[in-house]
Amino acid sequence: MKGLEKDGGFMRRAGRVIVPLLGLLFLVPVAADAQYFGRNKVQYDDFEFRVLPTSHFDIHFYGDSEAVVEDLARMSERWYERFARLFQHEFDEPKPLIFYADHPDFQQTNTVSGMLSEGVGGLAESLKNRVVMPISSSYASTDHVLGHEIVHA
Numbered sequence: 001m002k003g004l005e006k007d008g009g010f011m012r013r014a015g016r017v018i019v020p021l022l023g024l025l026f027l028v029p030v031a032a033d034a035q036y037f038g039r040n041k042v043q044y045d046d047f048e049f050r051v052l053p054t055s056h057f058d059i060h061f062y063g064d065s066e067a068v069v070e071d072l073a074r075m076s077e078r079w080y081e082r083f084a085r086l087f088q089h090e091f092d093e094p095k096p097l098i099f100y101a102d103h104p105d106f107q108q109t110n111t112v113s114g115m116l117s118e119g120v121g122g123l124a125e126s127l128k129n130r131v132v133m134p135i136s137s138s139y140a141s142t143d144h145v146l147g148h149e150i151v152h153a
Contacts (some may be wrong), residue, residue, distance in 0.1 A: 047105070049098075056080045056091050060098040068135060072099060072142070079147045095153045096130035097146075106134035121145045124152030 047062040054073045057080070061069045076097060084090050100106035107116045111125055111132045122133030122145045131149040136142040 047100075053094065056094055058094045058096045060096060063101055065101060065135075069099065071139065072097075072135070072146070075139075075143050075146055076150065079150045082147075083151060095150075096128070098130060098132045100132075100134040103134045103136075106132070122149045124149045126152075129153060 049060045049062050052059040052061065052069055052073055054077055057073070057076050059069060059073055059076065061072075080091075098109075098111060100109065103118070106120075106122075109116070109132055111128075111130070112123065116123075121136070121141075122131065124131050131146075131153050133142075133145055133149060136145065
């Protein structure tokens with residue numbers, strides 16, 4: 001300790017370096033929760049969901065898209081069979097799949113809090129163990145996202 005006191009103070013030299021670095025931390029922008037004020041999730045429609053039960057899923061949908069929903073039911077069950085064989089795991093109870101007719105409707109979902117960007121193609125909500133996604137413009141895209149989200153379920 002005596003050596004540190006004799007040579008002019010180690011702490012003084014360290015302070016000359018550390019204090020400016022701490023000052024720079026105040027210049028770094030930080031996202032504030034207050035910036036969310038005024039950006040409420042818009043809900044234009046009141047969707048009247050119906051449920052199509054399958055062997056392993058409860059498919060929630062709205063509107064008059066019965067044919068599309070039946071195709072989605074087949075896709076879902078195919079994905080389930082693939083993953084059940086691959087992972088050697090089966091569901092104990094049916095999992096909810098919530099389908100929105102398009103992406104703007106999907107962005108209005110209240111199944112999760114916060115805003116959903118255009119880039120979100122679907123989500124698996126872990127708390128209630130359900131998949132929420134829009135029906136895409138092509139079956140191939142919808143099938144791809146569906147398989148991805150069922151893995152998370």
